[in-house]
Amino acid sequence: MTDIATRTPPTEVLFPEGTLHAKARVQRVEHDADGRLLLVTDRTPFHPLDHTWPDQPADRGTVVFGGTRHTVIDAVTGAVGPGAVGPGAEELLTGGDIPVRRGDPDWSFVVVHVLDRPEDGTAPPAVGQEVDLAVDGEHRAGLSAGHSACHLVSLALNERTADLWSKKPPRLDCLGNPDFDQTAIAESRILPYGSVDRYRLGKSLRKAGFAAAVLAERLAELQDAVNGQVAAWIAAGGAARIDREESHLSARRWWTCDLPSGRARIPCGGTHVASTADLGSVTVTLDLSPGELTVRTRVAP
Ligand SMILES: [Zn+2]
Structure with a gap:
């Protein structure tokens, strides 16, 4: 059994309507093994690379937090699944590490915005903070x-x-x-x-x-x-x-x-x-x- 209440909800995606810009609330902030920032928000205009049929590359663009515009260097599909030791222990997995197909009912599928560690020392945004997401329209x-x-x-x-x-x-x-x-x-x-x-x-x-x-x-x-x-x-x-x-x-x-x-x-x-x-x-x-x-x-x- 999964406890949906403790789970990161799936990302609402705005790209199917062609949306390029949106304000969103931060839901998860993590760092990957290379120190890059992984940002999950409640909604996003960013189209991520799909983990099972990677045909369309990720959108490029920026996110504004802490008064600074940061480059989104990648957008990938993430999944938050049943925790190994019970609710609350759910791990965010990305890309090829996701063990299930998109749509598996026990998992929440999210868009993960990947950012380089801010060079100017800006602190990562807090969970619940509002950020401004903008996709590169030409790309x-x-x-x-x-x-x-x-x-x-x-x-x-x-x-x-x-x-x-x-x-x-x-x-x-x-x-x-x-x-x-x-x-x-x-x-x-x-x-x-x-x-x-x-x-x-x-x-x-x-x-x-x-x-x-x-x-x-x-x-x-x-x-x-x-x-x-x-x-x-x-x-x-x-x-x-x-x-x-x-x-x-x-x-x-x-x-x-x-x-x-x-x-x-x-x-x-x-x-x-x-x-x-x-x-x-x-x-x-x-x-x-x-x-x-x-x-x-x-x-x-
Ligand atoms: Zn297609």
């Missing part, structure tokens, strides 16, 4: 554009590889096409105004009925088709937003986007542009190496 805009483009490219890739499945595909995407993306994805990395996605074209995909050899023959044609499809969706100017069940960090969220062929809806913990029109022009490059397809996406807003 965020680049990551949002990169992430939205990445989703559009994955849907275009699914649509344009639909005829390469000889059997009933294991899953369909939100537009009803065979879901090559979610069946084969190995790693997705969002960059400012871009992304790099790696897909495994191994035995299990071939066994599932995907003609990887035909994909290799038609690579240039497929690249043109994906670029054309994404350009058409950008020209159509579909509105996009994040739907969410609740406002805390580990609540389920979905990117939803109106496309000419229907409403796209993809589970997603990241940030996005408000319209496909904001992406300007997107260029996709496909590269094959043995057993792997790499998809590089660049956005020129």
Whole structure:
């Protein structure tokens, strides 16, 4: 049994609405092994790196306390779990040290703002103190554009590889096409105004009925088709937003986007542009190496 009353509550996150600035109350202050300050607040506009699917990098920005502006050098996912020796002994774990998946009901998931030890000797803020959090809007805009483009490219890739499945595909995407993306994805990395996605074209995909050899023959044609499809969706100017069940960090969220062929809806913990029109022009490059397809996406807003 967990005693919820003694637990650090989960962080209310403001980034799904595109918020960049907020005042918040400090809930936990700790130092890591390198002496850096770990700051947990009741709410935050900062998007942290996810610990299980680290696709979108952390926001950058600042926090003001003690009359001084401090740089937030990183924002990571933290979790406060059942204490080893009972309530009150809960430890804050971060990143890869978290032993459970996001959303585990026995754990509180929090955004941990990482700060260098203040050089000017400013004391860390006290629990309960109000601080001022501000995200670097330019960096965020680049990551949002990169992430939205990445989703559009994955849907275009699914649509344009639909005829390469000889059997009933294991899953369909939100537009009803065979879901090559979610069946084969190995790693997705969002960059400012871009992304790099790696897909495994191994035995299990071939066994599932995907003609990887035909994909290799038609690579240039497929690249043109994906670029054309994404350009058409950008020209159509579909509105996009994040739907969410609740406002805390580990609540389920979905990117939803109106496309000419229907409403796209993809589970997603990241940030996005408000319209496909904001992406300007997107260029996709496909590269094959043995057993792997790499998809590089660049956005020129
Ligand atoms: Zn996403």
